[in-house]
Amino acid sequence: MMKRYSRSPRRMLDPFVGRGYLRLILSLISSFIIFKIVFSILPSNDNDSNNKSTNSRSASLNNGINYLPQHVQSLEHQQRTSMSNLMSDPLSFLNALYSDSSEPLSDIQLGKLLYKKLKYDSSYSWFDTYELQKDLLTIRMGTDRGTRVDSINQLNFYENDPRLIWSVYLDHFMNSKTSHKNSKVPFAWYDWAESHDFNKLLAAKKTxxxxHFVFDSAFELEKLTNLEDELGEFLFIKDRIKYNEPLWYRKERKVGDTSVFGSLHDYCKDNLALQRPEDHDFKSPFKVTTLYDKVRPEVYQIQARNHIMTSLVHPLSMTILNSDKSSYRIPVEQREASKNIIQSGLLHDFLERHSPKLDDEASNYLFKSKKVEETPDFRNNxxxxxxxxxxNPIFDKFVESDFAKDHEVDVxxxxxxxxxxDFVYLNEDDFRFDVVAKIKELEESETSLDVHDKSYLESLKFSFNTHPVFVTKYFSEPNHVKSFAGKGWHRDKRFxxxxxxDDSQEYFQRLNAMIRTFQKFTKANGIISWLAHGTVYGYLYDGLSFPWDNDYDLQMPIKHLHLLAQYFNQTLVLEDPREGNGRYLVDIGSSITVRTNGNxxxxxDARFVDIDSGLYIDITGLASTSAPVKHYMEDYIKKLQSNITKDIELNKTLLDIQAPEKGLASLGIYELQTYAHEKSNxxxxRIIDKIDEMAKNERSIASGNSIEKKLSARQRYSLNDYLKIYNCRNHHFSTLELLSPLRTTIFHGVTTFVPNNFIRILNNEYRVPDEYGYVGYQNKAYVPEFKAWFRTDILKKCGSIYSWYPNxxxxxSPIKRMKLTDVKTFYYNLVKAGYEDLVSILYMSYSASSFRVKELEIQYDAKLKLNEKREYLNxxxxxxxxxxxxxxKDPLLFSHERKLWDMLxxxxxxxxxxxxxxxxxxxxxRKLWKLTESVSSRSLELFDIPxxxxxxxxxxxxxFGMNLYHNNRSSVYKIFKKDPILLDEQAKDSNK
Known part of the structure; x- marks a missing residue:
C-alpha cells in the first residue's frame, strides 16, 4: 500500500507549476541566483575529529554547528514530528534535533546554524539523521514524489546515502557465515558511486x-522539458537556461557528429520494451555499453553515469581504510552478479536482524532503533x-571484529x-625489478593465488610479451567533450x-579529499610515494597544491609501483567512513613492465580515480632504464666519469631490457623494423610508421650531442643503473642523491613525503624564484600575508588600486608589501566584493598553510643547529x-548540506x-583577523604544545624559526636558492 501526504507549497520539491517556458525560465533564473549567492563553503577552525558518532548533540546552540545532533531512542524521551508533518514539511525534524522542547527554533535560526556549518565547518559531522521512514521509504522525485511506500520492495530507486550503505554492509560483514578472505560479497556501482542523476532516469515513468537522448550533441528540448516536468527537478543546472535561447540551441544541436547514429546499437541498448512495473525496478530505460564523448558536458555526464551503473566492470575488491592505520580488502562479485543492497537481500537481512521483534538489547547493540510496534512481516513490510x-559506531565494532582481522591487508x-x-632512505634495489623472476614466483604458487595475485600475474605476462611499439593507450579521457575548454583531459572518461x-567549492573539496585519502591509503599499507612536478611546486609555498592545478602528480620507486599493482590494482578504496566519503579506483596500466617511453x-603508470567526478592522481614509477638522459643530467655524469671503468657494461643482469625468448616482443627495434617491412602486408x-619513428629515435642518439651517444641501449642501462640515475616513462630523470632520504612532511593536512633535494629537482623542470615573498606568475600571485595565491584581477579590485569601486x-600600502591593518581591510573588501568563496578557502586552509610556513621558518633559520631543527620539525x-x-569539507557532505540549505x-x-x-x-x-594578528605577533595558538x-x-x-611574516621583514629572504639542510651529511657536502 502507498500513502500520499499533502505538501505545503513552500516545501514542494517540484520547481514547476506548469510547462510554460516563461515559468521555466523564471524558475531556472531563481535556482541560478540561489546557487551563485549562497552555495559556498568554509570550515570551522575547530577540529572535531574525535567525535565518532554521527548523532552527537551540541552543548549549546552557539557552538552547535561543531557537533552532530544526538538522535532520540524512543518517542517517550523527546517529541518527534509525525510522518504526515514530515511529508508537508521535510525539514521539520531538524527542530526536534536542535531545539529545546519548550523553545523550538525558527527556520531562520536553523538556517543560521546550517549555513555556518555548510560554509565554515570542515569537520566531518552530519547535520541531520538518516531514517527508514522519512528518507529511504519516502520517494523524492518523479510523479510519486512525497509518497511513502510500505516496503523496500516497492522502491524503484533510492539515494545511496553513506549512512545507509555503510550500516548495511558493515552489519553484513560482521554477520557473515564465512569470513574467509577470498569469499566475495555482493556489489553494485549503484551503492557506491554518486547516483542521483541516474535515479532521474529510473524515476521517469511517463516520459x-x-x-539517442544521451548521444545528441545537446539534449532534445521537448523531451528534456517533459522529463523535468515529471521529475519535479532539473536534469542539470549549468547552461540549462541557454536551452531556451533559440539561436544558441540550434547552434549546439548542429555541431554534433551525427555519424554515431548510424551505429548507435554499438553504443547503447534501449530498454523501452519494459512494460510491467516490476520490470522497472532499478532498470534504466537504456543501457550505455560504449562511451561516446563528442557531446556537450551535461549530455556526457548523464551518459557516463548510465554506463557506470549498467555496464562498467566491477572492481576486484573493496579496500576499506581504518584512517591511516590499516586497511581491509574484500573481494566482490563481478558484473554478471551485480546486485544492490535491496536486490542482493542485504538490506532485508539487516532489517530482519534488527527488527522490533528482537529484544531491545539485540536490536540496539550497534545502532539505535525507535521503539515501535512489531509488524507481522517485517521482511516485506x-x-x-x-x-x-x-x-560510525558500527564501524568502531567492525575494526575490532574477526572479519576485519581476517581481511586486513599485509603488503x-x-x-x-x-x-x-623523519627521513626515509631509499636504495638501489627500490628502482630495480626482475619481471622474469616475479612471473616464475607467481606461477609456482598459482594454485594459492588470490584474485589480485592472479590478475597481477596475467598483467605481467601480457605486458612482458607485448612489444612497446604495439602497446595501445590504456587510460582514456573525455577530451572530445564540447564546450569544455579542453578540460576533458583532466577527467577519467568513465567517471x-x-x-x-564552474563550482570552485566542490572542485577544491574533491581535489583536497582525493589527495588526503591517497596519502592515508599509502600510509596504511606502507607504500612509498612522493610529491612530484607541479604538485611539489605548489607544496613549496603553502603546503597545498596550486589552486589552478587540475590533478596531482606523484612518483614512486618501481618496487612500490609493483606492490601497488599486485595488491590493489582494480580495488575500490573506501575512505574511513568516520572521516569522509571518498571512493577511489586504483587503476594500473597494462604495460607496467615497459620502462622507456616506447610509443x-x-x-x-597508474591513477587513483575519484569515481564521483573523474578527477585523478597521476602516478609514475622511477626505475633504472636504458633511456638516454636529459641534458640536465650530463653534468652529473661528467662529474662521476672518472669512477667508471672502461667496461661500461657493469650490470650483467640487465633487468630493464629483459625480453621473452620468442615472438615480436623478443625483437630489438632494428630487428622489428626489418621484420615489419619484410612482412608489410x-x-x-600506422604501426609501421611508429616502428620507423622509434628506430629513427634510437639512431638519432648516436648522431646527437648526448654524452651517451656512443652507447648501446644495454650500455646505457648499465651506466644509468651504476650512477643511480632513474627515470619515468615520460623521461623525467632524477638520482638517488636527489631523492634520498625522503623528507616526511605535511601536505593538505596529512603525512606525505617529498624528495630531499626537491628544489634542485624543480629547477631541472621549472625556474623556481629564489625569494619567499610576493611572487607573480602569469595572471596570479602569491601573497605571503595570506599564505595564498590570488588572481591579479582580484588583488587589484580588492586592493582598490584605482579607486574604481566606491563601496x-x-x-x-602597496599589495606587494601590505601593512598589517591593510590585511584586515583586504579581507573586508573580499567579502564586500562578493569573493566569499575565496575567503572560505583562506579560512579553512589557514592552519595547513601556517604549518608549512612555520616549517620553512625552522628549516631555514641559520641560528638553529641541525639537531634543533630536526627536533622542532619532529x-x-x-x-x-x-x-x-x-x-x-567532505564533498558528499557538502552536497548534502547544500540540498538541506536549499530546502530550508x-x-x-x-x-x-x-x-x-x-x-x-x-x-x-573576526576569526581571520585574530589569526593574522597572532601570526604577526608570533603567538599563534596552533604552535603551543600544552x-x-x-x-x-x-x-x-x-x-623558534626565522620570521617570514612579510610585515616584519626588512628585506626579501632568498631562501629557495637551495634546499634546506637538515642532516649532517648534507652540511658536509655543502661545505665542499
Missing part, C-alpha cells in the same frame, strides 16, 4: 527516454517501525614504519560527472599536525538571506 541508521615488502620516521571548474602513449601502415576601502609533525583541520532557505526573503550571510561572514572575518613545559610556561614553537 520514454531512448538511447516496514510501515510500522522505524530506524535511524548510524554507521609484503611495504614499509609502514617509514611514515613514522566524468559534470563541469566542476609514447602510456607515460602514466601483415602490419597496419570598497582603499589600502594605505614536534610539529607529531604534535601539531594531528590538530590541523581539513583544508576542505527557499522561502527566505532577500533581506533574511543577506542577514544570514553577513552574520556568518563577519564572524569568520603537554610540554619550559619551567612554568607552555612550550611553544612560536619562539
Amino acid at each position: 520514454k527516454i531512448p538511447c 516496514q510501515s510500522s517501525f522505524d530506524y535511524v541508521f548510524d554507521h 609484503i615488502g611495504g614499509n609502514r614504519s617509514a611514515f613514522h620516521s 566524468f560527472n559534470g563541469d566542476l571548474p 609514447g602513449k602510456n607515460n602514466i 601483415g602490419f597496419d601502415k 570598497l576601502r582603499k589600502l594605505s 614536534i610539529m609533525r607529531n604534535e601539531v599536525a594531528p590538530r590541523l583541520n581539513a583544508p576542505g 532557505s527557499r522561502d527566505f526573503s532577500d533581506e533574511t538571506l543577506s542577514d544570514i550571510r553577513r552574520e556568518a561572514s563577519q564572524e569568520v572575518l 603537554d610540554r613545559l619550559v619551567g612554568n610556561k607552555t612550550f611553544t614553537l612560536n619562539d
